[in-house]
Amino acid sequence: MIAKNFLQALEGMPKRSRISANSADATTWIDVTPEEVPAACMALANAGGIFDSAFAYPAASRAQWALAYVFRLESRGLAAVRSRGKSFHSVSASLSAAIWDERKMHEISGAEFSGLPDVRPIVSHPENAAIEQKNRAQKHAKPLKNGNGENTYPFVGTGEEGEFEVAVGPVHAGIIEPGHFRFFVSGEGVNKMEARLSYMHRGIEGFAKGKKMEDMFPIIEQISGDESASNSVAFAQAAESLCGIQVPQRAQTIRLLLLEEERIYSHLADLGGIATDVGFAAPASQFLALRERMMRLNEKCFGNRFLRDVVALGGTHRDMPREKISELRSGIEFFSKAILEIENLTMSSSTFLDRAFSAGWVSAKSASRFCLVGPGARASGISCDTRKHFPYGAYAHVALNEALATDGDALARFMVKLNETKESARLISEEIAHMPSGPFCAHEIPNAKAGSISFGMCEAPRGGCTMLLQAGKHNTIQNLSVRTASFRNWRALEKAILKNIIADFQLINKSFNLSYAGADL
Amino acid sequence: MNELDILLRGRKTDSISSASESATIREIATLLQKRPLSPFARSICVRMVDAGSSNDVEIEEGLMNSPQVDCERFGIHFVASPRHADVLLVSGPVTINMKLALEKTYAAMPYPKAVVAAGDGACSGGVLSDALGVYKSGRVDEVIPISVKVPGNPPTPYELVLGILKAGEMLSRQKD
Numbered sequence: 001m002i003a004k005n006f007l008q009a010l011e012g013m014p015k016r017s018r019i020s021a022n023s024a025d026a027t028t029w030i031d032v033t034p035e036e037v038p039a040a041c042m043a044l045a046n047a048g049g050i051f052d053s054a055f056a057y058p059a060a061s062r063a064q065w066a067l068a069y070v071f072r073l074e075s076r077g078l079a080a081v082r083s084r085g086k087s088f089h090s091v092s093a094s095l096s097a098a099i100w101d102e103r104k105m106h107e108i109s110g111a112e113f114s115g116l117p118d119v120r121p122i123v124s125h126p127e128n129a130a131i132e133q134k135n136r137a138q139k140h141a142k143p144l145k146n147g148n149g150e151n152t153y154p155f156v157g158t159g160e161e162g163e164f165e166v167a168v169g170p171v172h173a174g175i176i177e178p179g180h181f182r183f184f185v186s187g188e189g190v191n192k193m194e195a196r197l198s199y200m201h202r203g204i205e206g207f208a209k210g211k212k213m214e215d216m217f218p219i220i221e222q223i224s225g226d227e228s229a230s231n232s233v234a235f236a237q238a239a240e241s242l243c244g245i246q247v248p249q250r251a252q253t254i255r256l257l258l259l260e261e262e263r264i265y266s267h268l269a270d271l272g273g274i275a276t277d278v279g280f281a282a283p284a285s286q287f288l289a290l291r292e293r294m295m296r297l298n299e300k301c302f303g304n305r306f307l308r309d310v311v312a313l314g315g316t317h318r319d320m321p322r323e324k325i326s327e328l329r330s331g332i333e334f335f336s337k338a339i340l341e342i343e344n345l346t347m348s349s350s351t352f353l354d355r356a357f358s359a360g361w362v363s364a365k366s367a368s369r370f371c372l373v374g375p376g377a378r379a380s381g382i383s384c385d386t387r388k389h390f391p392y393g394a395y396a397h398v399a400l401n402e403a404l405a406t407d408g409d410a411l412a413r414f415m416v417k418l419n420e421t422k423e424s425a426r427l428i429s430e431e432i433a434h435m436p437s438g439p440f441c442a443h444e445i446p447n448a449k450a451g452s453i454s455f456g457m458c459e460a461p462r463g464g465c466t467m468l469l470q471a472g473k474h475n476t477i478q479n480l481s482v483r484t485a486s487f488r489n490w491r492a493l494e495k496a497i498l499k500n501i502i503a504d505f506q507l508i509n510k511s512f513n514l515s516y517a518g519a520d521l
Numbered sequence: 522m523n524e525l526d527i528l529l530r531g532r533k534t535d536s537i538s539s540a541s542e543s544a545t546i547r548e549i550a551t552l553l554q555k556r557p558l559s560p561f562a563r564s565i566c567v568r569m570v571d572a573g574s575s576n577d578v579e580i581e582e583g584l585m586n587s588p589q590v591d592c593e594r595f596g597i598h599f600v601a602s603p604r605h606a607d608v609l610l611v612s613g614p615v616t617i618n619m620k621l622a623l624e625k626t627y628a629a630m631p632y633p634k635a636v637v638a639a640g641d642g643a644c645s646g647g648v649l650s651d652a653l654g655v656y657k658s659g660r661v662d663e664v665i666p667i668s669v670k671v672p673g674n675p676p677t678p679y680e681l682v683l684g685i686l687k688a689g690e691m692l693s694r695q696k697d
Binding site: 124125127128131132133170171173174175176177178198199200201202203204206207218219221222223224225226228269285288289291292293295305306308515516517518 | 533569570571572573574575576577578579580581582583584586587588589590599601602603614616617618619620621622626642647648649651652653654655656657674675677678
């Protein structure tokens, strides 16, 4: 089942490219030479492929790197443009969504990029070059310098007359994670904003190398606390596809319950945060109370407030006994009633609507240019739910009503998230009505073929996340690359703030509520 | 529902008693029965710095303000600047890129001051202790001196409340 436009795209590929398909995870690999990468990527993008992620990993032969540019093709699986070599041509000059991916690959791998529009380091901070570093396993790591060879990070303004800079962060005033924002303003309107992240960079991808797959879950859960279950499921699916494990039906349903429960409690924080940031305390407290209640429900039903320690290789660590299922059922019933009341309270306030309406507008055109994922894209009318387009696990037999809006402003993102929580509650109550019986974990874990590669995808609360996993010997990890929804969507925030006032930044930031830790890894 | 309805629904706040099921809440209750936490007279201003955790500790810190826990009734409140703070609440493991910001935040606090290390990452480095982006072992006490450790992956809001109250008690003993 391959789309017609995809076939046309393949015909437009450079002549010498080699095309192979992996049926296990429905991925089409297109092997090209380094010079042909931009042409191949543009052929896929022009045929309707949505740029998803770009990963670099050491190739089998020494001093060579393999690059994989991954595209999503409307419900038809993934297509990855792969190339091996030492120096590559940058794609981001024509495909601007790839710029952060390429800056990251340029910095942390030994691959050289020619024609990269922006060579500032994105992972390490040049001013910290003097701090004692650990023994770097990445021998290829380039010296910590900015483009001009100095130990500073230059921010680039628009050059408008009378423009001044406002520096915010990394330690903010609220209870949030660290990140630096540089606003360029003349008067009240923001001309440009640059986010400088990576304060939370712990090096999870590098740390994964050589670890056993089944031991990875506590580390994967550290990517982003409120996406613990989603990231674990994405990783588990990549590993299970490599090892050829059939996950039992019951485990898949328990995973669905986990993922939807996670979506509910994560979105409740965003909804409450939006209400807080417009100064509307009554619904903010109601959302916060409901969230704490859902976290306590998590602990009762799944044993952990953050739903950690449940997903395992081949299924789940624990079964869900009947009393916990009925506990979950009554918790979700309470939630479904409470959320309607709070919605009513919020949406009947003209001050709330006035503040959220038209703040942080992202047009459908910008959303597709930045290849956004998750609620950020759906609020601009772009259908991109992994659960619907790449159904995995128990989602294959679920009829999902994707929440969509068209306005692309903070209010639209609020509505999308609100509707997603309701849809999640519906899915949970539907699924627990007929839980499949049977084992909750696969009995046998076969060994994966060393060197084989698979992708794992999952719709986290913030949007689709993609992982590339390459197996080593005896089910160890040779390479793990992660692209979270936060990494993809941060640039949308830079776009959304334009022509808004700085005072609205916290509202716009909260309407996306991206994870700093998830983007920095 | 309108704003007035909320008032008629009774309170959502958990009760704190020495007969509670939770050991943490019992400990908080005994601590509160002791002498007032001078010199702060039951007013502890907290600044949080997330120095590299996976946003889980920060979520639980946010939930300390939830109606159920309501940390302001214990005199704890979060302030925007380290210059207003008595206690610094740090989660970790400390990354190389956050080391400088953490040192500067600590230096900006007035005396007397205390640091609470929140979460396994801040106390011991946690699972990511050996990762390349983490400074040394990731423990907060390799960067700034700490007074109280609150382990947990992540610690619950009440465990954080207890840790901050203990830090306040330590500060009051210093004054004597």
